[in-house]
Amino acid sequence: MESNQLKRQILWLISASVLWVVAYICLEPLSRWAAFELLGLAEGSHLGEAVAFFLLDVPKVMLLLVIVVFGVGIVRTFFTPERTRRFLVGRRELTGNIFAALLGVVTPFCSCSAVPLFIGFVTAGVPLGVTFSFLVAAPMVNEVAVVLLFGLFGWKVTLLYISTGLFIALVSGWIIGRLKLEKWVEKWVYENQASTTNEDDPTWPERIDAGVLAVREIVGKVWLYVILGIAVGAGIHGYVPEGWMASVMGRGAWWSVPAAVVIGVPLYSNAAGIIPIVQALLGKGAALGTALAFMMAVIGISLPEAVILRRVLRPQLLAVFFGIVAVGIIAVGYFFNLVFG
């Protein structure tokens, strides 16, 4: 029965991929046709270009989202938090931080279970700093952000974002480990005893189902933000004059990087809506480092997560944690503004 199910799924996957490829190839001509023939807008006009941009980017990002979220959904069935923990227990500093940051990307993580995960890690013997590397990387480098960056900025900026995100996770976790801040973890955390579960490994049909479920859950949650974000981005592309952002988010304004981080923090979790807008601003004179810092602050630092983590961390440790990550993001912003000047 299981092999029948798998056969059906594979057939279904093949037809879906064919459709996907056809749709992706037709995107550009179709979007221009829709904007300039169907809607009769003038090529090169503000409105025409903005509409063409919107009609191209929304389906493109959605197509990329579906395929990447599906793939990541399957990959994540191999990296359970239990397995990641087993791998990280007793790791030395630095190598532990590196592995934790990398595993943070592929291990399923939702900030709503940050507390049981944190307790599960530290009571089992994962060093505190290594645990923090995981907690920084997990939200910062996520599939939605990566897809939007790739779809709208191209692979260079995406790679830059991923590598600096991992670097910040690695360094901030390492610093927290060096500072030996275990005393600022709430006492009750260590009163728990680590225990393990024995969940059965999923079968391949179940893994594929998990991929489909991930698509339904994640794409179902972000599609509206994608449309709104790209609509605003398209408007900026079409109507905002060149160089308009140069004085605010340009390299000349020294205060713009920290300001971008301060503004970015409360805008948590709307990666899907914020990235298209930042991309548009980049074309209007915003500096790359400032833009990166802003996106990292929006995506990587979330206030609700701070509230949740307060249950296991004393305020001092919470402040140190977010302070180090924020400083890291600011440093990255200045660095890229210098390098890409």
Next chain:
Amino acid sequence: MKTIKILGSGCPKCKALYTNTEAAIKALGLDCSLEKVTDMKEIVKSGVMSTPALVIDGVVKSSGRVISPEEIKKLLAWPTHE
């Protein structure tokens, strides 16, 4: 009688899993107790690191996912080890 527990801090996903489990129990016509566990210590004690989790007779059957009533039915049909 089976004891079923839904572990989670009360996020929307946990509520969805609770509703799905209720539906599965009803569909099977089972006689069992269903309870929500929100106490963090208890959740950690069961070894669960990602919520929501479904625990049947003390055994963690699923964690970190909202599984469908169909999947829950399969898990409930499993013989219990008394």
